[in-house]
Amino acid sequence: MMASSKVTAPCGRLRRDCHAPAKSPTGASDLPYLLRSPVVEELPALSALCFRSKAVWGYDKDFMEACRRELFIDPHELRSTAIAVAEDQGTIVGVAQVKVVGNQADLLKLFVEPTALRGGIGKALFAWATAMATRMGADHLVIEADPDAASFYRRMGAEDCGLAQSGSIAGRLLPKLVKDLQGA
Numbered sequence: 001m002m003a004s005s006k007v008t009a010p011c012g013r014l015r016r017d018c019h020a021p022a023k024s025p026t027g028a029s030d031l032p033y034l035l036r037s038p039v040v041e042e043l044p045a046l047s048a049l050c051f052r053s054k055a056v057w058g059y060d061k062d063f064m065e066a067c068r069r070e071l072f073i074d075p076h077e078l079r080s081t082a083i084a085v086a087e088d089q090g091t092i093v094g095v096a097q098v099k100v101v102g103n104q105a106d107l108l109k110l111f112v113e114p115t116a117l118r119g120g121i122g123k124a125l126f127a128w129a130t131a132m133a134t135r136m137g138a139d140h141l142v143i144e145a146d147p148d149a150a151s152f153y154r155r156m157g158a159e160d161c162g163l164a165q166s167g168s169i170a171g172r173l174l175p176k177l178v179k180d181l182q183g184a
Helices: 040-055 061-071 121-135 150-155
Strands: 018-021 033-036 082-088 091-101 104-112 140-144 159-165 173-180
Touching: 033 121, 040 061, 040 082, 040 091, 040 104, 082 121, 091 121, 104 121, 121 140, 150 159, 150 173
Parallel strands: 104 140
Antiparallel strands: 018 033, 033 082, 082 091, 091 104, 140 173, 159 173
């Protein structure tokens, strides 16, 4: 996911607290993973997870290298964005990142370890992202999605609202979606 071009200022919030165990789609706390805030020492591993997860769509080496900068999580982002790590028995299996400016939130990243796909981690991270964005004052969440991931966001209730220029590949357009948070 790429940052929306409309967001230029940091939200200034830092979340270091440990979040509750992830809930299943039915609301039960029976999923085996925990959502928590990252520590700076984990950022290289989180960036590598984003890279592995993006590669699952079968992109070639040159394409992936062009995306590396955008998949990287910089230490300053711990202060300017909200980030959640999904952990399963001590192993990091996912990450989500949200940035809020005014009433707009941007889902900057949502990536799941390829070996953990289709286990509910993406849904839990998306639920965290919408809750965090709402808590930070946003009334909608903007998502610039990989074309192969757009259907996931549609299943999560996001609607198409146009196209966005890729931040990594000149001329590449990405599906742009929006999730209304006012009814959430």
